[in-house]
Amino acid sequence: MISGQLRPDSVKRETRRRTVEEMNQLIQQRREKLKKLQEMGVNPYPYKFDRTHTSKQVKEHFEELENQEVRVAGRIMAHRRMGKAAFMHIQDMDGRIQIYLKKDMVGDFAWEVYRLLDIGDIIGVRGKVFKTRTGEITILVEEFELLAKSLRPLPIVKEKIEDGKRVVFDPFQDKELRYRQRYVDLIVNPEVREVFIKRSKIMTSMRNFLNNRGYLEVETPILQPIYGGASARPFVTHHNALDMKLYLRIANELYLKRLIVGGFEGVYEFAKDFRNEGMDRFHNPEFTQMELYVAYKDYYWMMELTETMISSIAQEVLGTMVITYQGQQIDLTPPWRRLPLFDAIKEFAGVDVSDADEEMLRKIAKDLNVEVEDGWGSGKIIDEIFGEYVEPNLVQPTFITDYPLEMSPLAKKHRNNPRLVERFEPIIAGKEIGNAFSELNDPIDQRERFEAQMELRAKGDEEAQVLDEDFLRALEYGMPPTAGLGVGIDRLTMLLTDQPSIRDVLLFPHMRPEK
């Protein structure tokens, strides 16, 4: 027999947690009610309920539905008992509707069942639609059915409507609880639900935009033997059957470009990517990117597509191209400003770095009070100056273009300047929301770039990219000129829903394990 000492801590903790919870009075009471209901012959978890309308439909079609019978289902969110009658609000996906229950209407047995209901229970009701004396559209219940007994108390939120606006009292706002128990957050905070409905609409809108242009949605590996397509550290896992190391993708770029080699002329993927790095307001270990590759196009063309796509998504989802993000008004109407990186630094930092070598750059950085590390190359230093002086100032949508070569091993050299690449990042509200280039399709150049990255890696840069021999082989077969784009879906959603943190646009943001 396994001794107590060998039991995993998690099991012990779980046992203890349950014991503590079972002592919780509120849960105990609900379990008692559940038992009573079962003893009365009520199935607290029946199989289905046929509803005729949602709460919203009843309210919107009141004229036709007045005195008509409807069947509506939802979660009890408010309860006011008045002797032998009661008002409740039940909530469904569309909102809330009031129901009115009278003992003499439903009968003694149903009234006993009603007395065992709690806020949080899910019920279905049948009854006629009417308006109360105070003018609220309400269902006079003739019959109701318990659809799911709730055993845990909700963080109850009281609210009233004042001047047409919803005023909430003591809202459920503990961020940790809200993120850990998003289901509760969603029940109790309707504005949270709105954010995620918008997120879905944003993605649908983008997908339609791309499909309408004839691009093919594809799926590429998440488990990759060689990770590539971005500069970042990966999560590592192990495949047992093949006894090999696998990485969770940090990007899908190299796979999508293989598909361009294969003859698809426009491919895209909404990709969950994984990066083994710190977390903050703008970063979650797993995040979503839409990557798009289109053959025979360059980055100028991609800029137009980007501004058209983002602005039309805003128009479609929000009904306007002028948005407010954290108090700043932002106009997404195309065309967006195009600003080469060096010009931007000249404009905001007042220095010309276009001809500076690494040594000069270090001096410039020092003069600008930008901290740089010893191992950094000139591209990295420029990026740092940019991040410090320029980026926060770019509130209105701006394409920053033409990055230093060594920062972008997968981008094609600039047609007018071999030290630069044809790359742009759309920046809105001081944050990058994407990244794009004229894709490098010269296999020999690409090999050299990979080799340069491998040298950086050898020098200790853990984020330097890894040489992918199969990708090179693909390029050697020939890839047409191609424009590529990646858009951070989470950040775009933050922007379009005016949320300050990435965690507010992820249903289940990454958290440390509970206790």
Place this chain on the structure above:
RNA sequence: GGGCCCGUAGCUCAGCUGGUAGAGCAGCGGCCUUUUAAGCCGUUGGUCCCAGGUUCGAAUCCUGGCGGGCUCACCA
């Protein structure tokens, strides 16, 4: 990882110049058949995040941990 702040009832919070816990809402019991943050009367409920320490005595002070928020650094 650094800095600042926070962790008390199911929820929102008070108590924190040390004397072992309180409010509102929710819950429970009672009155109330068009109320709506319903109301009125009564009432239950707490390993005060955890572990050490100081002290006659710790929710309160100290140390360490755990969890969270904001922020800086790195990145999308």
